[in-house]
Amino acid sequence: MSVKRVRYYLFLRDILTLSLTAFGGPQAFLAMLIDRMVHTRNYITEEELWELNALCNMLPGPSSTQLVSAIGFRVGGPNLAYLALLVWIIPATLLMTSAAALIYFLEENTPGALNFAKFIQPMAIGFIIFAAQKTISKMVQTTEAMVLVLISTFISFFYSSPYVFPVLLLAGGLSTSIKYKNQPKYEKDEPLVIQWANFYLWGGVLVLAATLGALTKYQPVILFENFYRNGSLIFGGGQVLVPYLYTEFVDFKNFLSSEEFLTGYAISQGVPGPTFSFSSFVGAFSMKEFGLVGFLTGGLIAAAGIFLPGIFMIFFVIRFWDQLKKYRPVRAALEGINAVSCGMLIAAAYLLFEPLEANLVNILMILGTYCLLQFTKISSPMIILGGILLGIGVNFLS
Incomplete structure (x- = not known):
């Protein structure tokens, strides 16, 4: 060898x-x-x-x-x-797909079996609040960015449509790109040369999936297009995925309930590998009517849809990144895009809390999870495991 x-x-x-x-x-x-x-x-x-x-x-x-x-x-x-992409995503994808199938099986066959998750559902909101706070402290450094956070929070909360999000991101990027003169200036040694093949591949798959979905109404194709579109729009990491998926698959399409969504998100915090693997949980639930084959198909389709756009884009940009990063408007636009993403995350935390009962236990679980993440070194999987064991214990004693 x-x-x-x-x-x-x-x-x-x-x-x-x-x-x-x-x-x-x-x-x-x-x-x-x-x-x-x-x-x-x-x-x-x-x-x-x-x-x-x-x-x-x-x-x-x-x-x-x-x-x-x-x-x-x-x-x-x-x-x-x-x-490397396949090796990286397959374990988490299979784990989250299996979790979706198991939870659905328990719901259908063992009434009350999901009481073990009654604590990890509010805990999931604690994870989102912690992620929002960390993201804001890292990405929002100016008054203009904070104003964008507040505006995007307001719009995302009152107009929670999957079609609003890309408009907000574009507007945020444009609003800060005009401040490009504040960015340090770099000498451009050579002209920008762009190889467009991977960009055309990204756009071609998006158009083809949307066209086939509209013509065939075939659910696996529509599901792939939904995740591919979301994967093409999300800036800021896995936590920013939450408002997109919740709005589209819980609010608009009712493929899974808010409780199921929160349970899946909490479980994803205890799974190694990419946080975007949560999409496989949502995708698997979206095809639950087709049985175990549907769960596996939905989980794999969701993984393909959510991961492929970012891969096409990194392969597109990495070839001319050394030249592109010298353009100040490109760097300046990131401030607005990141600020809008933070606003969406804050709105998502509130929208996910709405369906939960506003009782003292849920509020304490949210605050307790946030405090454990903020002030201790206890790992996310151990926090989730503790919540599950607590739920099992309370269910056994009641």
């Missing part, structure tokens, strides 16, 4: 290890990447890793998955990048 093939095999094995052990959100994931990809294996330098991370955070889609694929692209080109 050649040295190159051994190196590729080791890279994929490292990605599999990360997919099974990467608990704790993006900060912990980045620390694991630096340790394994930079210090242990020397696949790339730490400077290259941070630059790729910044690029992925600027693009729509799942940033951790894009980062894994981008490193694979640098190490072994597109083929290794696509293999």
Whole structure:
């Protein structure tokens, strides 16, 4: 076996290890990447890793998955990048799809069995509030950005349509791009040369899926288009996925209830790998009427739809990123896009709380979860496990 093939095999094995052990959100994931990809294996330098991370955070889609694929692209080109993508997302996708099937089975066959989840549903809101607070503290640094947060929160709450979100993101980006003169100026050594193939691929799949869905009304095609469209619009990481999916699949299409949605989101916080794998839970529930085959199909379709746009975009941009990042309006637009994403996240926390009973227990569970995340080092999986055990204990004693 050649040295190159051994190196590729080791890279994929490292990605599999990360997919099974990467608990704790993006900060912990980045620390694991630096340790394994930079210090242990020397696949790339730490400077290259941070630059790729910044690029992925600027693009729509799942940033951790894009980062894994981008490193694979640098190490072994597109083929290794696509293999790394599959190795990274498959374990979490299968876990969340299985969780959806199990929860639905319990709902249908064992009345009251889901009482174990009565505490992790409000706990999920605590996770979202914590994510919103962390995101805002990191991304909102100016008065203009805070105003955008408030405006987008108001609009997202009162006009919670999946078609409003892309308009808000575009408006936010445009509103701050006009301040491009505040950005440092870089010398442009060479003209910007763009290879459009992956952009055409991204747009072509979007148009084709939308057209086929409208013509055939075939639910798997429609489901793929729904997730592909959402995956093309989401900036800011997995937590920003929540308002999109809740609005489309709970409010508009009623494919799952608010309680089921919250239960799935809470479970996703205790699963290693990409947080976007929560989409597989929603996709599996969206095809529950087709039985176990429907659950598996829905989970895989959702994963393909939500992950592919970000991968097409990172492959498109990474080829000319060194030139693009020198354009100040591009960097300035990110402030508005990030601020709008934060506003959507705040609105999502309130919209998810609305269906819950506003009793003291639920409020204490939300606040308690937030405090554990904010003031202790207890990991997310352990917090979720504690909530499940508490629910089982209370259900057994009552």
